[in-house]
Amino acid sequence: MKNVSYLLLIPLLFSCGKESSENAQSRNILENLTFTVDTVVVDSGVDIFILSSGLGTKSLNQDKSKLLFFEKSPLNLVQVDLNKLKLVSKTSFQKEGPNGVGSNWLRFQLGSDGDLFINGYTTQGIFDARGRLLKSLNVVPEGIEPDLANNVQQLYENAVYDFENNRIYSQPPSQGNEKHLLFIIDPITKELQIEPIPEMKAVMEFTGTLVVDGMINFFAVDNQMYIENQQLLLTVGAMSAVYRLDLMKNSFEFINIQHKNFPNRMTFSVNNSTVEQAEFNKDRKKVFEHLNYMEPRWDESRVMFLRLGKKTFVGKKREDPSTYEVFLFAYDQDFNVLGETKIEGLKQAPGSYFWKDGKLWSYVNVEDELGFAVIDFKF
Template structure:
């Protein structure tokens, strides 16, 4: 194992005024937050890891002892021991033929066994750790208009698969639907149930596009808030950067619930207007800056050691000119299992936004590239 690199401990104090949360009437547990950061490096042995796409699609094994991710050149599944901080295996996958879903992996889910779920641009299925497809899940629900049965990505482009319920949770886009919806697709019966997601409309309403005509045709640039969907603490959570609230669906439930989370130190929703489509570059840049400087709520992560959800929020301040670095303000929020606010604070002294991050043993691991080797910034929060 390679010697671990250590960043000096940061004892940074952050306060948010000592007010109590209106949603729980509890003291703000993050009022006196301190944290330290260490950097660890994974031993790849004699192998070289291709990190051009960072971690890309990744997941943890159910026991959180292993990290699984795909590197694209060549297309290979990498398994890393998080306890030993070393690469356990690199298995090359086919990019063509019956055991392939294409040359680019869009989603990876680790199953309760060595099997994994993989989604590409051309299909999806359950694979063995050796790269053999054991179940082809490129299915289209019955009752769907036949003209959409070739639109695989419009149905599954924004989807996750749950090994526990053996169902897909997906938000189709394009002309397939008129409004924001969640589809729960059962591959066994080829049926689906749809649930409205009206609050997610704000994410699309505040996305902007710049169009420019050139000699080669029309070029478009896109910018907007993020949307998130993932399974945390055995629940499907759907949220967006524009709002504090979250949709929650239990894998065993037959209805979806919107939880209107109320913070007291930050706005709970955006209050801006933008021009959705513009051909004026100056106007587009101004709206892009306006969007970036809003508090963009990020996704939820369940910390099973504290039995609470942790969530970041960020404000991005773009550079004046193309290529100039951006600067950030970073916020941290904590919630109980029912999404009552336990704490909220602005974090000082952090220059980069956590990337491809997850909790293990109460510590937050965030991907970092250490001289072209796989590493993690490991955050220890004290509160």
């Protein structure tokens, strides 16, 4: 195990300020927020980590003692013991053939029994931890439009699998930016349940593209769909609100979360397909510098949802680094606001992060070693 001083490894990432927002609301549990930062480095033993693409999609086991992610070239499933901070194993997966997962970008989830749901460019199914395909899930539900039925890639783009209830959730691309739908698919009966999600139009509303000499410039707000605390949650960075499918009660609702001291959604407009560089830059600046909400994650130790938000300020010159303002929000299990604050002194937005034992673990590359900034919030 390697323990390294975070401030020595990554200077200027954080400063020592610990004051919370002066505008914090009354009965705000984050009003007196403080934090400390440490850095841990994972021991790779005689092996090495291939981190040219960062962590990419990652998953934790149930007790969050192990982290899993894929190295791309060669394609290896990596398992790391987060308690002992050491590499456990690397397992080779096939890109092609009967057990192939595809050669392009892929997403995966870890089931409670150690099996993986892998959602790739051409393959979707359940694999075991040794890379063997156990069950293909490239099913076409009944009653969908022919164009979508003939395009499994679009049908299951960024799909989520419910291991406990054997359901697949997906958001196929909207038709003409008018239909925004959640598909709930039974892969055995091929039955389809559809739920309208009109507020997810914000995904497209705050996306911009500019084509210059055949090169595409692009900006967008983040959007997520994932299972957390026995709920399927749908979020988009342009708003604080969430869609929630309660997997225990089988109830679906839109929860319009209301903060007192911070904007709850983007209210301006952008040109989605401009031909002018100046207009593109202006729209991107508006989106980035507005509060972008990240996904709420359940903290078992505090029995609440915790959520980050960020504002991004792009440098004036291409070579200038971006700067950030970072925010923390807390909700109860029904998404009532418990606290909200700007995190004074946090100078970088955490990336590829997760919560473990009440602390935020944010991936950092430490001289090509796998490291994490571990942020301990006190409130």
